[in-house]
Amino acid sequence: xxxxxxxxxxxxxxxxxxxxxxxxxxxxWLAQADPTNSVALPAGLDRAFLENxxxxxxxxxxxxxxxxxxxxxxxxxxxxxxxLAAPAYPSLQFHGFxxxxxxxxxxxxxxxxxxxxxxxxxxxxGNSFFLGEFDLFFQAxxxxxxxxxxxxxxxxxxxxxxxxxxxRLELSWKPSDYFNVDVGRFHTALGYYNSEYHHGAWFQNTxxxxxxxxxxDSGGLLPVHSVGVSIHGAIPSGSLNLSYYVEVAxxxxxxxNGNNLVQNEIDNNQxxxxxxxxxxxxxxFPGGQFGIGAYHxxxxxxxRSRTDEWIWNAHAVYHGSLWELMAEGFLVRNQETGFxxxxxxxxxxxxARKFGVYTPYLRFTYANTSENDPxxxxxxxxxxxxxxxxxxxxxxxxxxxxxxxxxxxxxQTGYQNANELTLQAAFTF
Amino acid sequence: xxxxxxxxxxALAAAICAASAQEKSTDLAIVxxxxxxxxxxxxxxxxxxxxMEKSKDGDGxxxxxxxxxxxxxxxxxxxxxxxxxxxxxxxTYFLRAVFxxxxxxxxxxxxxxxxxxxxxxxxxxxxGYLLASxxxxxxxxxxxxxxxxxxxGYPLKAP
Numbered sequence: 001x002x003x004x005x006x007x008x009x010x011x012x013x014x015x016x017x018x019x020x021x022x023x024x025x026x027x028x029w030l031a032q033a034d035p036t037n038s039v040a041l042p043a044g045l046d047r048a049f050l051e052n053x054x055x056x057x058x059x060x061x062x063x064x065x066x067x068x069x070x071x072x073x074x075x076x077x078x079x080x081x082x083x084l085a086a087p088a089y090p091s092l093q094f095h096g097f098x099x100x101x102x103x104x105x106x107x108x109x110x111x112x113x114x115x116x117x118x119x120x121x122x123x124x125x126g127n128s129f130f131l132g133e134f135d136l137f138f139q140a141x142x143x144x145x146x147x148x149x150x151x152x153x154x155x156x157x158x159x160x161x162x163x164x165x166x167x168r169l170e171l172s173w174k175p176s177d178y179f180n181v182d183v184g185r186f187h188t189a190l191g192y193y194n195s196e197y198h199h200g201a202w203f204q205n206t207x208x209x210x211x212x213x214x215x216x217d218s219g220g221l222l223p224v225h226s227v228g229v230s231i232h233g234a235i236p237s238g239s240l241n242l243s244y245y246v247e248v249a250x251x252x253x254x255x256x257n258g259n260n261l262v263q264n265e266i267d268n269n270q271x272x273x274x275x276x277x278x279x280x281x282x283x284x285f286p287g288g289q290f291g292i293g294a295y296h297x298x299x300x301x302x303x304r305s306r307t308d309e310w311i312w313n314a315h316a317v318y319h320g321s322l323w324e325l326m327a328e329g330f331l332v333r334n335q336e337t338g339f340x341x342x343x344x345x346x347x348x349x350x351x352a353r354k355f356g357v358y359t360p361y362l363r364f365t366y367a368n369t370s371e372n373d374p375x376x377x378x379x380x381x382x383x384x385x386x387x388x389x390x391x392x393x394x395x396x397x398x399x400x401x402x403x404x405x406x407x408x409x410x411x412q413t414g415y416q417n418a419n420e421l422t423l424q425a426a427f428t429f
Numbered sequence: 430x431x432x433x434x435x436x437x438x439x440a441l442a443a444a445i446c447a448a449s450a451q452e453k454s455t456d457l458a459i460v461x462x463x464x465x466x467x468x469x470x471x472x473x474x475x476x477x478x479x480x481m482e483k484s485k486d487g488d489g490x491x492x493x494x495x496x497x498x499x500x501x502x503x504x505x506x507x508x509x510x511x512x513x514x515x516x517x518x519x520x521t522y523f524l525r526a527v528f529x530x531x532x533x534x535x536x537x538x539x540x541x542x543x544x545x546x547x548x549x550x551x552x553x554x555x556x557g558y559l560l561a562s563x564x565x566x567x568x569x570x571x572x573x574x575x576x577x578x579x580x581x582g583y584p585l586k587a588p
Contacts, residue, residue, distance in 0.1 A: 093534060095524065141533050144491060149530055172530065177484050182530070196529060203525055283473050321513055399517040428524065 090140045097200030099132030099426040101207070107418045131156045132424070135167075135199045147172045153199050165217075166264075167199050167225070182230040185264065189232070189245035189277045190295060191328050192315040193348075194224050202426040205324065205394045207406045210348040210365045211386070212330070216252065216261040221346065221367065221382060222311065222330065223252045223295070225262045226273065239283035245293070247275040254379040255302035269306075273297035277313075287320040304374045305337040324352040324361075334373050342370035352394075359394040384413025401427040456578035457506045457585040458561040459571040460549050461486075467556070469572040472584050478556060479511050480522065481532040490554030495545055496536035497558070502587070503542070507558050510585040560587070 105126040134154040141147045151168040170184040189195050193213055197204050214220035228249025235242040250263035251273035277293030295311040315328035329347035345368055352361035366387040369376040376382040392406030408420040459475065461467045466487050470478070477483055479494055486492050497503040499516060508514055514522060526532035537555075539545045542563035549555045550567040561578035564570055576583040 091534075093527070095528070137528060139527055139533065147533055170530065174484060196525075198528060200528065203528065283471075286473060286476075321518065396517075399520055 087141070087144075090142050092138065092140045095137045095428055097133070097135040097137065097202050097426075097428045099201040099207075099424050100129075101132050101425075102129050102423040103127075103420065104422075105418055105420040107416055131162075132201055132426070133199050137200070145173055145175050147174070151199055167215075176233070178233040178236070180231070180233050182232070183228075185225060185227045185262070186230055186247075188223055188226040188249070188275055188295070189230065189247060190222060190224065190275065190293065190311065191277075191313045191330065192289070192291060192317050192326065193328060194222075200426075200428060201424065202400070202402055202428045205352045205359050205361045205404075206350070206363060206390065206392060207404050207422045207424045210328075210363070212346045212365070212367045219380075219382075221344075221369070221376065221380060222332070223262075223273065223297070226250070226275070227262060227264055228272065235278075237280075241281040241283065243279045243281075245275065245277040245279075247273075249273045249275070251297035251299065253301075254299060254375050256379055257302060269298065269300040271298035285318075288316070288318045290317075291315045299334075299375070301375055301379055304378065307334055307336045307374050309334050309375070322354050324350070324354075326350040332369075332373075334370075334375050336374040339372075339374070342373040344369040344373055344376060357396040359396070361390075361392050361394065363390040363392075364388075365390065386410070386412045400429065401425070455587040456561045456583055457503065457510055457558050457587055458564050458578045459556065459573060459585070460545070460559055460564060460568045461556050461571055462550055462553055463567070463569045464553065465569060467569075467571050469575055472574055475573055476511060479507070479536070481526065481536065486554050486556070488553070493552060493555045494536040495539050495548060495555060495557035497545070498538055498540045501540075503558060503560060506560075506585070506587040510587070511558070558585075 107126060132155070136152045136154075138150045139147065140149075149168060149170045149172065150166065153165050153167045154162055155165070156162045166185060168185055168187065170182045170186050172180065172182045174180045187194050187198060191213075193209065197209065199215075201207065208214070209220075211219070212221040213224060215224060226247060226249035228247060230245060230247040232245040233243060235244055249272060250267040251271070252261045253259055253263050253268045254261060273295065274297075275293065275295040277291060279289055279291040281289045292314045293312070295309075295313075297309045299307040299309050301307055310333040311330060312333075313328065313330045315326070317327070318325040327347070327349045329345065332344040332346070333341050334344070335341035346366065348363055348365040350361065350363040352359050364387070366385075367382075368385050368387075369382050371377060371383050373383075388409045388411050390406055390408045392404060395403045397403050402425075404422075404424040404426065406422045406424070408418075408422070410418040410420060412418075459470065474483075478492060481492075481494055483492055496507070504516075508516060508519060512519055512522075523532060523535040527534060537548075539548055539557070542559050545557045545559055546563070546565060546568055549557050556571075561570075570577060573584050574582075578585070
């Protein structure tokens with residue numbers, strides 16, 4: 001109906017021109033055909049025909065005038081619309097994210113120090129349907145420059161019980177593009193993936209994160225969550241478009257006693273983790289970004305002496321409308337008091353190309369944790385090489401539902417190589 | 430004879446319509462309040478504004494980005510020329526931006542050219558897009574890459 005009306009409105013100038021022409025022509029002919037006028041009608045034309053034509057023109061003209069009047073009334077009504085109301089606070093928005101999965105592996109899951117399986121999604125039997133994460137996301141604007149964001153995740157564990165975790169809870173003050181403050185629990189600005197991807201599997205092309213960037217309670221090797229303060233913003237830098245992140249937080253509590261590694265409430269020492277990162281999104285590389293960062297914490301790991309931890313990272317990413325290219329590397333240096341420093345490099349490279357609703361992707365993930373590392377070897381049950389390729393396909397069933405299939409080949413020091421397959425339905429609402 | 434005249438009149442009418450359509454520019458115009466000091470913007474800066482990566486305009490006002498409703502010709506033109514996304518990618522982009530804490534929501538949707546004119550004219554910091562033929566003197570056009578709608582090389586030419 002609306003389209004029909006639009007077509008009618010669009011055709012007004014044409015109708016007016018045509019009717020005008022026809023009217024002028026007809027009047028000309030009638031004037032010529034008037035009995036008082038001695039000019040005869042052309043052969044094949046009669047007065048009745050021309051009068052019919054004239055009536056039709058008059059009807060069309062009346063219709064045009066009616067449509068014009070409707071248009072004018074509509075425009076007048078729109079112009080008199082009240083201005084949009086001032087924003088009311090708090091304004092709340094909610095989104096849910098979830099994924100449902102099936103995983104099969106040629107080997108059984110590997111329990112780590114926390115008692116959960118190390119290989120993401122792997123099961124004790126190596127063949128299971130499983131519930132992924134059910135993520136409840138809220139964002140509320142509290143004032144023009146104040147907002148709160150929360151992400152609460154319900155997920156099932158290795159014991160088949162479901163648990164509830166506050167994954168993010170951030171109060172943000174954003175007075176300018178150059179200075180923003182977040183307080184609470186947030187994703188550490190540790191490279192690209194951890195800043196860009198959070199708990200909704202729907203956002204990422206792959207079925208999961210690079211394994212060393214998994215969450216702390218799922219066998220991850222890096223402090224992906226922090227509880228503290230994050231200050232970030234743009235740096236006036238012309239076409240380089242630099243931004244900075246400075247974060248001070250509790251750091252991690254590496255232990256085998258079942259305590260949460262993320263220190264949500266009690267820091268086990270007086271030292272705070274400090275993270276500094278810079279990101280550039282240069283004008284000459286639209287869709288691209290580069291970043292570097294350094295993270296430092298002084299750890300008090302269970303059963304070990306004070307350990308000095310440094311994590312250096314760098315990334316180069318291109319995210320265009322068709323291609324997604326990511327390369328990111330980390331170097332972890334852990335030095336326990338009285339021992340030599342241990343270095344553990346980790347990286348991944350990932351490429352994905354969109355073909356309509358299909359996005360095939362390829363990722364290679366690599367970690368080589370030092371055999372003598374005081375944290376990884378003793379407390380996270382991770383030692384030596386762990387690497388392999390992943391190959392997958394994402395199919396966007398609709399805008400908000402993605403189906404994924406991923407094959408992984410896992411090579412890990414001390415274990416039999418594994419072939420794994422994961423199917424995932426990830427969605428948002 | 431009448432048939433010939435009718436054909437001739439149709440041809441004339443078509444020519445008149447074509448000329449009329451050319452007169453009305455269908456380029457997409459970026460518009461702000463008349464009092465705004467915003468005069469010119471680069472294509473890339475425009476993208477960052479419309480992706481809501483910037484929070485303030487040059488006058489210190491909070492930037493309020495507006496959008497037309499789905500399926501409107503203006504929205505289609507903006508998706509093609511500014512965002513270079515389809516509507517699904519647009520939805521996903523803003524969902525991701527909110528999720529990552531980079532934006533507080535999607536652009537403010539307005540459902541008619543008159544509503545855009547009225548909102549932009551009355552709201553410091555508001556920025557929107559209109560077909561150039563819908564711009565009146567209540568608002569100001571911002572040049573893009575130094576070009577105004579209708580000029581050769583203007584980057585927001587409607588497809």
